[in-house]
Amino acid sequence: MDESRELGTRDIQSIDEGTGSSGRERSLSPDTILSAVANEHRRATLNALDNASEKTLEYDALVDRVADRVRNEDPRRESDEHQQRVRIALHHTHLPKLEEARIIDYEAETGHVRFVGGELEQDLLTLVEPYEAYE
Template identity: 80%
Template sequence: MDESRKPGTHDIQSIDSVSGSSGRERAISPNTVLSAVANEHRRAILDALDNASEKTLEYDVLVDRVADRVRDEDAKRESAEHRQRVRIALRHTHLPKLDEARIIDYETETGHVQFIGGELERDLLTLIEPYDVHE
C-alpha cells in the first residue's frame, strides 16, 4: 500500500484498471464516471451504444433511440420537435461530455459514435437501470 495516500482513498489508476477500459489513454476518475451517468440523456446514449452491434451507431440512429427513451416534459409537443431538441442536446452537451471523459468516441465528420468505456460504466448502468423511470 502506498503510504502517501490517506486511508479510504482510491488510486484513480486502480479505478481505471478495474473498469476494463480498452480505449482510454488516461485514467478516469470516479467523479467523471458518476457525472456521466447522472443525466438521463447520457444514460440513454450509453445504453443504446452498449446494446448496438460493435458498440457503434450512426448519429441519426442514436438521436432516434435516445428520443424514444427520454420522454419530453411536455406531452403535447410534437414528436419532430422533441427529436430536434434531443438532437441539439446531444450534439452540444451530452456527446461532447462523454467524448471528453473518453467513455465514447464521437467523430463529428463521419457521424459515428462508439462506446469505448469499460466494465465500470456498464456496471453502473446496470445498477441504475432499475431506478430509471420511463413513463
C-alpha cells in the same frame, strides 16, 4: 538514492508509454464517470450504444433511440420538436461530455458514435437502470 530516483522516472515513463497517444487507458476519477452518467440523455445514449452491434451507431440512429427512450418517460413531449431538441443537446452537450470522460468516441464528420468505456461504466448503467423508472 540516485538508483531509486532513476527507477521512479523509468516507472513514470513506462506508464506514459502504456497509455498510448489517445490516453484512453488512463484511469478516470469516480466523480468524472458519475457526472458523465448523471443525465438521462447520456444514460440513454450509453444504453443505446451498449445494445448496438459492435457498440457503434450512426448519429441519426442514436438520436432516434435516445429521443424514443426519453419520450417514453414523458409522453407529453411533441415528437418532431422533441427529436430536434434531443439532436441539438446530444451534439452540443451530451456527446462532448461523454467523449471528454473517454466513454465514447464521437466523430462528428462521419457521424459515428462508438462506446469505448470499460466495465465500470457498464456496471454503473446496469446498477442505475432499475431506478430510472422512479425518477
